Amino acid sequence: MIIIVLVVAGLGLGGVVMLLGNRSEPYRTTETLDARTYLENANSLRGNVYRVDAEILNSLAMSPTSGRLISVTPGEKQILPLLVPTTFNHINLQKGQHFVFMVKVDELGLLQVTQMTKS
């Protein structure tokens, strides 16, 4: 009996924990971008939306009409350029910050941020 109670309690606790955890990972239902695939052939990913969890490396460029172009690193020895449109101008982007981005692969193969959340 006790064991059953403990198991049930554990499951319940685990579920709670899982629920709580799921509630803190944004865009978890979006597929994570495979950086290797992107680097090999971005054309095949054109139009798709992906989730990128990366650290900001550098600000590459800035355009008053297009937005900001930054480089991020999702993992070791991986770098991705991201285009952050002007709609996100209110969000400060600094080197070392960690964000989760929703990106869309545009016609130039560039990763355009559609949503971003600081993590």
Add this chain to the structure above:
Amino acid sequence: MKNLLIIASVILFICSAFAQQVPAGAGDSRAATGGARPGQMNEGFIGRDVPHFDPGSDTMSYDGKLWNINDNRLFRARFEKYLNAAPATGPADVAYRQNIQKIMDLIAPGQANKKNQDAAFALLKKASEYKEDANLCNTLADAIYASKNNIAMVEKLTRENQALEKQFTTAEWNNGMAARTSTFGAASNSSDRAIQQENAKIERDSRMASSKRQMSEVGQTIQNNKARMAMLEMTAKGHLQALIMQFFATRRFQHVIIANRFYRALYTDGDNSIEVFKKMVDTLPTKDSGQAKFNAEFDPKVSGEARGGGYVGGGNNSSGGGYAPSGQSFSAQGMKMGVENIGVESLVGGAATAAQAVSKLINSLSQLDGLANEAIRDVNEGIEAYKYLIEQNEMKSATERLAETFALGEYLPDVRLLSREDKRRALDFSQKGNELLAALEVNDLTRAAKLVEDIQKVAKDFDASKPLAKIETAKTVSAMHIAKARNAATSGDKAGMEAELMAAAKIWPRNPALAEVSGMIFNQTDVQQRTVADFDQLLSQRNYRQIYNDKMRFIAATAMFPEKQEKLSRVLEEMTVIESAIIRAQEIQKRGDFIGAWESAETASLQFPDDSKLNQVRADLTTKAADFVSNLRKAEELERNGQLGSSLAWYLLAQQAYPPSEFAIKGIDRVIPRIFPDDISRK
């Protein structure tokens, strides 16, 4: 005239015939002593009209002209022909000599009676059958025959004149008688006396007319006969004297003696002079004339007045006004021979001058006889001297003596009888001498030096100092020119080099050093031409690496081609850049910075993609910096394909791997403006 021409031409030959065989100065006619006057200035005691030999300069002068006796091809050829000929010991030669000797003995002084004269005359015909005689005895026989005929004619005319004189005497007497007789008696009165005298005169004149006419005719005939006799004697004597002079001039001394003896046998008046000949030649023109034409004028004059003298063969003086011969022998006056307008103008003048010159020297046939005998003696002595000298191995002197002897007595027995073995030695020396002359003439100094050496072996009296001096001087000067040519070639002075080579070749055409230097220079030229061709080919192939590797060769070859030099200069500059890049890459590589080294090599390779060494270095470094290069290549490819996002990602990766990467930075700088044309962060 023919005889006079022959005499004159042979006199000139004699002058040149006294040439020495061995070249002492290789044709150099300058005076060896330095103190002798040139022959043309030396009037001497016999003037310019007689040939004169100047031993100081080895020149013979005549009529203002000079001949170098050391350089006479005509004589050399004739002398060599003699040296090669067999001795005249054949049966025909022996028979001929015996014949000639017999003739001379038959008409020797004291032996020339009528019988011997006839025998000798017959032998003349026989002697002329031999080749060696050249038909001269026949000519002499003809002249003697003509003389005999003339003498016979003169005798006939003399006899005729004697008869005519008798007739003349008779006519004279008749004339005198006619002058005394008168048929008229004494007149009675003075007027009758005058008439009678007149009539007597008329009668006398008519009686004397016939005898007067006869006297005139006979006298004229006697005059004519005398003129004919004078002409005949002049003709015969003159012809024979001229023939004797011809024999003398042509060095036929035995014929001179024979002709002289016949002359004395024919003309027993003891007149030995050659006045007839002298007067003949004095009438010859000594200046040039036109087309040949011979003329002769006979205007014989009997010397002395035709009064008061006796006549030949008889002689009472006549008181009448008729002809009275002076009684002198026939004069040589009144005979003229001339040559007008001959085609060979100068020969006529020269012949006449030569004949006149000879006639000044010689006054009598006895003198000629003496000279001929002296010449024979001299020739015999010359042959003896030659034989002695060859025993002593003094070939130079021996050959000279033989040449002189030959020149004087070519036709005399002693010269003809010299053995071939003895002559061969002179021939050998003579040929070597001629070869030495020829070698020096064409400046073949090597051969000349060899010949001098050979000659010295066979002739211990040969003075080699003159030819050797010339040889050594020429060699030295030629060597100097070659040295100058070498210097000019080294300094690139092509014109100077050619000029010096030509000067060296002119002095010594067969100089071995000349061939060697020329070959070297020509080889260099060939090498240069090949090198220039190689350069052009490599340049067209853009194979600058090969040009750079052989740069020293090409630098030297293109030194004289400014355009090619400029091209080479550009190539070398480029290669210097490439080499610097390679060295830089290698230096960076040594530090372990393969990516940096690769970038250095890649940068140079983009500028100079054809350099193999650079490409090799780059390939090697590509292997060592493979990941970086791979990232870069991908970035470049994606950039070309327009995939700017992924291209930028790769550039960023490359930059991450090698932050100072110029290629990554430049790639990023290219891609971003394409993504963000209005990027304000880079402005």
